[in-house]
Amino acid sequence: MTLATIRKRADFLAANRGLRVARPGFVLLAHPNGGQGKRFGITVTKKIGNAVVRNRMKRRFRELLRAALPEAGLPDHDHVLIGREGGVERDFARLADELGEALRRAAAGKGDPPRRRRGGRR
Structure with a gap:
């Protein structure tokens, strides 16, 4: 099975409305994509x-x-990984374990609470 890559900004914005699972090295977003298979994007x-x-x-x-x-x-589903500050130094095996755990949480529907907005923008 080949994995498609998300390239359109609208798809990234749609994924942002989906389930969010935060880990020390990254944030995983998972969002249904209407039958387009498993796709991924990286930010x-x-x-x-x-x-x-x-x-x-x-x-x-x-x-x-x-x-x-x-x-x-x-x-x-679309799967989007957003890099966090400590992610580049983290051990690859640890990142793989964290991604597996994040995917299990997303499959169980156990996302993190929505993030708080900073500043006065609404």
């Missing part, structure tokens, strides 16, 4: 580091998702 902001650091983190996340999603991913 790493400039707050994480320069381009070299961000690209390294994206390569690691891509490999984690390709290994975990065929078995543990939610069927017909």
